Amino acid sequence: MKHLLPVSLRVNGEPYDLLIPPWRTLLEVLRENLSLTGAKRSCQEGQCGTCTVLIDRKPINSCLYLAVEAQDKEILTIEGLARSAEVLHPLQRAFAERGAIQCGFCTPGLILAAKAFLEENPNPSEDEIRRAVVGHLCRCTGYFQIIEAILAAAREMAGKGAQVGH
Amino acid sequence: MPRRARWPGREHRLAIETMQEHSIIGRPVPKKDAWLKATGEAKYADDHSLPGMLYGKLLRSPHPHARILHIDTSKAERLPGVRAVATGKDFPGIKYGNLPQTRDYLPLALEKVRYIGDEVAAVAAIDEDMAEEALDLIQVEYEILPAVFDPEEAMQPGAPQLHDHAPDNISSQSAFHFGDADRGFADSDLIQEDIFETQPVKQGMLEPHACIGLWDNTGKITLWASKQSPYVVWRQLAMGLGIEPGKIRLVQTYIGGGFSGGKQEAMPMDFCAVLLSKKSGRPVKFVHTMDEVLTIGHLRHPIKIWLKTGIKKDGTLLAQHCKIIANGGAYSSIGQLSMYIPGAMLNLPYRLPNVKYEAYRIYTNNGFCGAMRGHTLPQICFARDSQLDIIAAKLGVDPIEIRLKNAAQPGEVTPNGFRLTTFGFTECLQRVVEASQWREKHGKLPRYRGIGIGCGSLVSGARLMGHSSSTAEIKVQEDGTVLLVTGSTDVGQGADTVLSMIAAEVLGVQLDDVRFAMVDTDITPVDPGTFSSRVTFWTGNAVKLAAEDARRQLAEIAAQKLEANPEDLIFRDRQVYLRQQPQRGLSFGELVRLAEYRLGRIIMGKGSYTSGEELIDFRTGYGNMSPAYTPSACVVEVEVDPETGQVTVTGIWGAHDCGFPLNPMLVRGQVLGASVMCIGQALYENLIRTQGKVMNPSFRDYKMPLATDVPKLANVEHINIITRDPSGPFGAKEAGEGAATGVIAAVANAVYHATGVRIKSLPISPGKVLFGLKEMQGKGNKPANLVKG
Ligand code: FES
Ligand code: FES
Numbered sequence: 001m002k003h004l005l006p007v008s009l010r011v012n013g014e015p016y017d018l019l020i021p022p023w024r025t026l027l028e029v030l031r032e033n034l035s036l037t038g039a040k041r042s043c044q045e046g047q048c049g050t051c052t053v054l055i056d057r058k059p060i061n062s063c064l065y066l067a068v069e070a071q072d073k074e075i076l077t078i079e080g081l082a083r084s085a086e087v088l089h090p091l092q093r094a095f096a097e098r099g100a101i102q103c104g105f106c107t108p109g110l111i112l113a114a115k116a117f118l119e120e121n122p123n124p125s126e127d128e129i130r131r132a133v134v135g136h137l138c139r140c141t142g143y144f145q146i147i148e149a150i151l152a153a154a155r156e157m158a159g160k161g162a163q164v165g166h
Numbered sequence: 167m168p169r170r171a172r173w174p175g176r177e178h179r180l181a182i183e184t185m186q187e188h189s190i191i192g193r194p195v196p197k198k199d200a201w202l203k204a205t206g207e208a209k210y211a212d213d214h215s216l217p218g219m220l221y222g223k224l225l226r227s228p229h230p231h232a233r234i235l236h237i238d239t240s241k242a243e244r245l246p247g248v249r250a251v252a253t254g255k256d257f258p259g260i261k262y263g264n265l266p267q268t269r270d271y272l273p274l275a276l277e278k279v280r281y282i283g284d285e286v287a288a289v290a291a292i293d294e295d296m297a298e299e300a301l302d303l304i305q306v307e308y309e310i311l312p313a314v315f316d317p318e319e320a321m322q323p324g325a326p327q328l329h330d331h332a333p334d335n336i337s338s339q340s341a342f343h344f345g346d347a348d349r350g351f352a353d354s355d356l357i358q359e360d361i362f363e364t365q366p367v368k369q370g371m372l373e374p375h376a377c378i379g380l381w382d383n384t385g386k387i388t389l390w391a392s393k394q395s396p397y398v399v400w401r402q403l404a405m406g407l408g409i410e411p412g413k414i415r416l417v418q419t420y421i422g423g424g425f426s427g428g429k430q431e432a433m434p435m436d437f438c439a440v441l442l443s444k445k446s447g448r449p450v451k452f453v454h455t456m457d458e459v460l461t462i463g464h465l466r467h468p469i470k471i472w473l474k475t476g477i478k479k480d481g482t483l484l485a486q487h488c489k490i491i492a493n494g495g496a497y498s499s500i501g502q503l504s505m506y507i508p509g510a511m512l513n514l515p516y517r518l519p520n521v522k523y524e525a526y527r528i529y530t531n532n533g534f535c536g537a538m539r540g541h542t543l544p545q546i547c548f549a550r551d552s553q554l555d556i557i558a559a560k561l562g563v564d565p566i567e568i569r570l571k572n573a574a575q576p577g578e579v580t581p582n583g584f585r586l587t588t589f590g591f592t593e594c595l596q597r598v599v600e601a602s603q604w605r606e607k608h609g610k611l612p613r614y615r616g617i618g619i620g621c622g623s624l625v626s627g628a629r630l631m632g633h634s635s636s637t638a639e640i641k642v643q644e645d646g647t648v649l650l651v652t653g654s655t656d657v658g659q660g661a662d663t664v665l666s667m668i669a670a671e672v673l674g675v676q677l678d679d680v681r682f683a684m685v686d687t688d689i690t691p692v693d694p695g696t697f698s699s700r701v702t703f704w705t706g707n708a709v710k711l712a713a714e715d716a717r718r719q720l721a722e723i724a725a726q727k728l729e730a731n732p733e734d735l736i737f738r739d740r741q742v743y744l745r746q747q748p749q750r751g752l753s754f755g756e757l758v759r760l761a762e763y764r765l766g767r768i769i770m771g772k773g774s775y776t777s778g779e780e781l782i783d784f785r786t787g788y789g790n791m792s793p794a795y796t797p798s799a800c801v802v803e804v805e806v807d808p809e810t811g812q813v814t815v816t817g818i819w820g821a822h823d824c825g826f827p828l829n830p831m832l833v834r835g836q837v838l839g840a841s842v843m844c845i846g847q848a849l850y851e852n853l854i855r856t857q858g859k860v861m862n863p864s865f866r867d868y869k870m871p872l873a874t875d876v877p878k879l880a881n882v883e884h885i886n887i888i889t890r891d892p893s894g895p896f897g898a899k900e901a902g903e904g905a906a907t908g909v910i911a912a913v914a915n916a917v918y919h920a921t922g923v924r925i926k927s928l929p930i931s932p933g934k935v936l937f938g939l940k941e942m943q944g945k946g947n948k949p950a951n952l953v954k955g
Contacts, residue, residue, distance in 0.1 A: 037213035038206020040422070042372045043456045047865035050372055078206035088204065096200035099831040102839065103658025104203030105372040105422030111204065130873040137865060139370045139423050140658050142842030143873040144882055145835055 007068050011036065012080025018067075026070050027051045027062035030077060038078035038108045049136030052109035053077045059113045061135075078108035081115070091115055091153040100149035102140035110136050114150045122158050126151065189738055190671040191896050194831035198663045198682060199420075199656070211376035211392035211419040216449040219378065220249050220290040222442055223297035224434060224452070225304050226461075227279035227286055230531035230858030231313035231326060234277060234286065234306060241303040242289055247296040250445035251304070252288045252438055258408035262432065264398075265631065268338065268498035270329055273406045273437030279308070280328050280496035281531050282858050283461040288438035290450045315858050317470075317493045317528035328496060328529040335529040337494045338502040340509055342787030344581030345520030350485025354476030358557050362473065362549035363927040366493070366853040367466040368459075369538050370843075370870050373422020375429060376453040379439025383447075387440050388415045394424035394657045395431070395695020396685045397633075402432035407440070418685040424657035425843075426537035428464040430697055431499065460863035463534035465853060467492040467504055467527070467542055471549040477557055481568045485520035486550075488512055492542075494527040495534030501527045503630070504537065506784060508546035510582055514623035515591040515797035516572040521581055523787070531858045537697060539840055540624065543907045544847065547622040551911030552926065555618070555918065565619055565915065566604060570595055574797070576889070583788045584795060588889035588899070590823035591621070591797035597885045602801035602819040608919070614806045615816075616920025621799045622907025625792035626825075626891075626900040627700025627777070635776035636705040637691035638712040640669060642720070642769040644762055646740060646755030648675055650712075651683045653693025654705040659902060660832035661701045665709045667828060668895055672713035673720075674737030675754055699900035702828065703794065704775055706895035711773025719769050723761050724752065777893075794891045796904040798822035800841065802912040803881070806920045808939060811932030813917055815845050817881035818909070825891040825899035836902030837884045844909035846871045850929050 004019045011034060018033055027044075030036045030053070040050035044063045051063040054076040082088045091111045094100070101107050110133060117132040118124070124132070129150045130143075138146060202208040239251040254276040263269035274285050287304050291297040314320040320328075320335040328335055351357055377391035387407075393399050396416045404411040421429060435452035442450045454462075469492045476485040490508060494501050509523030558568045574580070576589040598619070599605065607617045628634075641649040650669050656662040666680040683690060693705065721732035724742045728735075734745050743751025752760075761767040782789035803817035818841060827833040850869045854861040862868045876882075884905070890897030910928065918924050923938030 031213075036206075037209065040210070040373070041212055041453070042374065043865045045456075045864060045866065048372055048456075078204075082205055088201070092201075092204040096204045097196050099194075099196070099835045101197060101200040101203045102660070102835055103371070103373070103421060103423040104199070104208055105210065107203050108206045126879060130876075133873045137370075137372060137870060137872070139372055139425070139843065139870065140839045141835055142838040142840075142871070143876050144838050144879060147873065147879065 011075045026065045026067045029067040049109040059116045090156045094149040094153035098149040099145040106138040208420045219449045221294045222452040225287040225301045227284040231311040232308035236307040238305040242300040247292045248300045250290045250442045262402045262406040285434035290442035313531040337527040337529045340505040340525040343522045347485045347520045347522035350520035351476040355479040359474045362471040364545040366468045369425035369427030371423030374454040378451045380449040381444035390417045394429040399432045416687045421657045457863045465535045466538040467535040481571045487522040490525045492527045495532040497534040499536035517574045540903045547907045548910040551620040555915045588891045590887040590889045594799040594821040598799045598821040616916045618915025620908030620911030624904030626703040626794040628698045636708040637774045638708040640712040640771040648680045668709045669713045707775035708773045710895045712771040716771030794899045796900045798905040800908045800912045804916040811936035821885040822905035823887040824901035825894045826897035827886045833901045837905040840906035844906045848910040848913035
C-alpha cells in the first residue's frame with residue numbers, strides 16, 4: 001500500500017483536497033491529478049524553467065517542489081493568469097503579439113516568471129529582464145523577442161501605453 | 167546604433183508596394199497559435215492522456231558494443247502493475263530507415279547493441295515508477311565486444327565492425343569532382359590547407375519525445391505523437407512492423423520544437439507504444455526523460471574537415487578540394503544526405519569553378535547523428551569561411567572584399583548543376599557591412615574586441631528520392647471561413663500562420679477566417695515533412711494553387727451573378743467585386759452560400775507542388791537539388807576576457823535573401839533563434855563522450871545559450887534582402903536556417919580579430935583561447951586588430 005497524505009491546495013483560486021503520496025512533486029500533481037498541463041515537464045531537475053508556477057506570487061520550479069509543501073499556499077499556473085478568455089494578461093498579449101512564442105513549450109514558465117518579476121520591478125531595464133529569466137531556456141527564439149515582449153508588457157502595465165521596442 | 171535600415175527610400179517603397187499589392191502577405195502578424203500557447207491550452211504529446219492508459223519505459227544498453235545472448239523478462243512480467251513487456255523478438259526483425267541502403271535500425275535490438283543507450287526491451291505498467299522498477303528486473307546477458315569510438319580508428323583494418331553490411335565501418339560516402347581541381351590549383355598564386363573540427367551538438371528542443379500508441383482489436387493502429395514529419399514516421403512504422411501503412415493512423419500533437427532531434431523519424435518508443443498496446447489491450451504512453459533525449463542519437467555530426475583552397479593574387483577563388491570524415495555513430499539515420507550536402511554546397515554562396523570532394527561517414531559505437539537546423543552546412547561554412555579569412559589576411563585583402571569578389575550571382579549555374587535563380591548575396595554583404603559599421607570597426611576596435619564575418623547558403627527544400635511533393639486542400643465553408651488542410655506541421659517556425667496567410671491572401675479573407683489543420687494521416691494529404699526549409703516554399707506553393715483553385719470555382723459563380731468576367735473580379739477584405747466598379751459585388755460568405763445552397767456546389771480547392779527539377783544523381787553528385795537557394799551574410803562582434811579566455815558575443819547583424827518575407831516578424835524570429843543556436847555551438851555546446859558514454863546528459867552540464875548570453879537588443883539586426891523568387895509563393899524562399907549558416911565562422915573570425923588566435927576546432931572554449939593567447943605571448947605577437955593590413 002502506498003502511504004497517502006491528505007493535502008489541501010489552492011490553485012488558481014480554487015480549493016482542491018487531495019490524497020497523494022508524499023513524494024509527488026507539485027508538477028506531477030498539477031498535471032496528473034488536476035489536469036493542469038500548462039506547466040510543462042522537460043528537464044525535471046530545475047534547469048529549464050518550463051515547469052514554473054507561482055507560489056505565493058514567487059516563481060518556483062514545480063518539478064523540484066513537493067506538492068505537500070504547497071499546503072495552504074496560493075498557487076498560480078498559466079491557466080489561472082488570464083482574467084477571462086477574452087481578457088488576457090498584458091504579458092500573454094505581448095508574448096503573442098511580438099513573436100515571443102514559437103514552439104511555445106517555454107512560454108507558460110516564462111510568462112509566469114516575468115509576471116512575478118514585474119511585480120517586484122515594474123520598470124526594468126533590458127539587462128534586469130535578462131537576469132530575471134536566466135533560469136528559463138528557450139531553444140527557438142534566441143530570447144530577443146521574449147525580452148522585447150517583457151519590456152512592452154512592463155510599459156503597458158505601467159500605463160505608458162504599448163509603444164515599445166524599436 | 168541605428169536600428170532602422172539605412173535605405174529608407176527602398177524600404178519605404180517596398181512597404182507601400184506590399185500594402186497595395188497584398189492585404190495579408192508581408193505583414194508582421196502574430197503566430198496563429200500564439201494565443202493558445204500563451205494560455206497553456208495548447209496540448210503537446212505529454213499533455214494528452216487516454217482512459218486506462220499505461221506508461222511505457224525503455225531498457226537501454228549499458229555497453230557500447232555487445233552481443234545479446236539472452237533476455238529474461240519473467241521477473242519483470244510478474245511484478246504487480248506490469249501489463250506487458252517487449253523485446254526485439256516481438257517484432258518481425260525488419261530493419262527500417264530512410265533509404266534502402268541505409269536501413270539499419272530495429273525497433274528493439276535483436277542480436278547486438280551498438281551504443282550506450284541502444285534500446286533492448288520495453289515495459290508497460292500502470293505508472294511510470296512501476297515501469298522503471300520493472301526495467302530493473304529484466305535480465306540481459308551480454309557478451310561484451312570490443313568497441314570503437316573514433317572514426318579514423320574505426321576505418322582501420324582490424325577495427326571492431328558494427329554492421330555486417332558495412333566493411334571498414336563505412337556508413338556512407340560521397341565523392342565528386344567538377345571542373346578540373348588540379349588545373350585550378352596549378353593556376354593558383356596561393357594554396358591554403360587547413361584542418362577544422364566540429365563537435366557533437368544536440369538539437370536541445372525543450373519538449374522531450376513523447377507518444378501514445380493504441381492497437382485496437384480490429385488491427386488498426388493509432389499513434390498520437392509529437393512529430394515534425396509525421397508521414398516519414400507513418401511509413402517507417404509500417405516498415406518496422408511489417409504491415410501496410412494504411413493500417414496506421416498518425417495524429418500530430420503540438421510540437422515543442424523539432425530541429426530534427428528525432429521527431430522526424432520513427433523511434434523505438436513509437437514501435438513499443440503500439441506493440442505494448444497490442445499486448446496489453448490498453449493505450450500506452452512513452453515520454454523520454456531529458457537524460458534519454460541527450461543520450462540517444464540524433465546529434466549534429468561531428469566532422470573533421472580537411473580543406474585545400476587555391477586562389478589568385480587578386481583574391482579570385484580557383485579551386486577547392488575538401489575531404490571530410492564524420493563520426494556517424496551507431497546507425498545511419500539521414501547520414502547519406504548529410505554527407506552529400508557539404509560537398510554540394512561547399513562553394514555557396516561563392517563562385518568556384520573547380521571542386522573536388524570526398525566524404526566518409528563512419529559507424530562508431532556512439533549515439534548516431536543526423537540532421538539539425540541547417541543540416542551539415544554550419545560545419546562546412548565554419549571551415550570554409552574561417553579559411554577565407556586566413557587567405558584574406560595572407561593576401562592582405564579585406565575580408566569583405568574577397569567575399570564580394572567571389573560572390574555568386576543570380577543566373578549562374580554552379581559546377582555541380584545548382585541553378586541560382588535569385589541570389590542577392592552581394593546585397594547581403596553590402597547591407598551587413600553598413601548595419602554592423604564594419605568599416606568603422608574592422609582593424610580599429612580596442613584590444614580584445616573584434617569583429618568577424620561569416621557567410622552561408624541554404625536550399626528552399628530539397629528534391630530527394632522518394633516522395634517529395636506537397637499537397638494542400640481547401641474547403642470553403644458557408645460562413646465564409648476556410649479550412650486549410652496540408653500534410654505539413656508547425657514546429658514553432660510559423661507554418662500554421664504563413665500557409666494560412668497565403669490562403670487568406672488568395673481568397674481575400676482575413677487570417678482569422680482560416681483554420682489550419684494539424685496532421686492526421688486519416689484526413690490530411692501525404693507530405694514529406696518539415697525539414698530542409700521546404701514548407702514555406704513547397705507547401706506554400708501547394709496552398710497557393712489550392713486557394714486559386716477554390717477562387718476559380720467561386721469566381722465563375724460570382725461572374726454569373728454579377729454578369730461579369732471571372733478575370734475582372736477582385737477577392738479582398740471578405741468581398742468579391744468588380745475591379746472597375748467596386749460597388750458591384752457581394753460578400754465572400756454570400757457567395758459561398760449561393761454556391762452551396764442554391765447551386766448545390768461544394769467549394770473545395772486542391773493543389774500540389776513538386777519542383778520540376780531533375781533528381782540528383784548521388785553517384786556523380788550532379789543535379790539541381792532545390793528550386794531556389796538563399797545566400798546570407800552575418801557579422802558578429804565579440805569581446806574576449808584575456809584573464810579567463812571567455813568570449814562574449816556583443817553584437818550580431820545579419821542579412822539574408824529570403825526572396826520575400828511573407829511575415830517579417832516570424833522571419834526575424836527564425837533567423838535570430840537559429841543564429842543563437844549557432845552561437846551556442848561556436849562557443850560552448852559540446853556533448854562530451856568518454857568511451858561512448860555521454861558525460862553531460864542534462865541541461866545542467868550541456869550548456870545552451872541563456873538570455874544573459876545574447877547581445878543587447880540595440881546590437882542585433884536582421885535585414886531581409888528582397889529578390890522575389892519567380893517560383894516561390896509570392897516570391898518567398900527559405901527563411902531561417904540559412905541565415906545562421908555563417909554564424910559560427912563569424913564568431914571564429916571575430917575571435918581571431920580580437921586576439922590573433924585562430925581556433926579551428928569547436929567549441930571556441932575559454933581554454934583554447936587562453937592557450938592561444940599564451941602561445942602568442944611566447945612568440946611576442948600582438949592581437950590581429952592591432953596589426954595593420
Ligand atoms: S522541468 Fe522543472 S526546471 Fe525543467
Ligand atoms: S519557443 Fe520553443 S522553446 Fe521557447
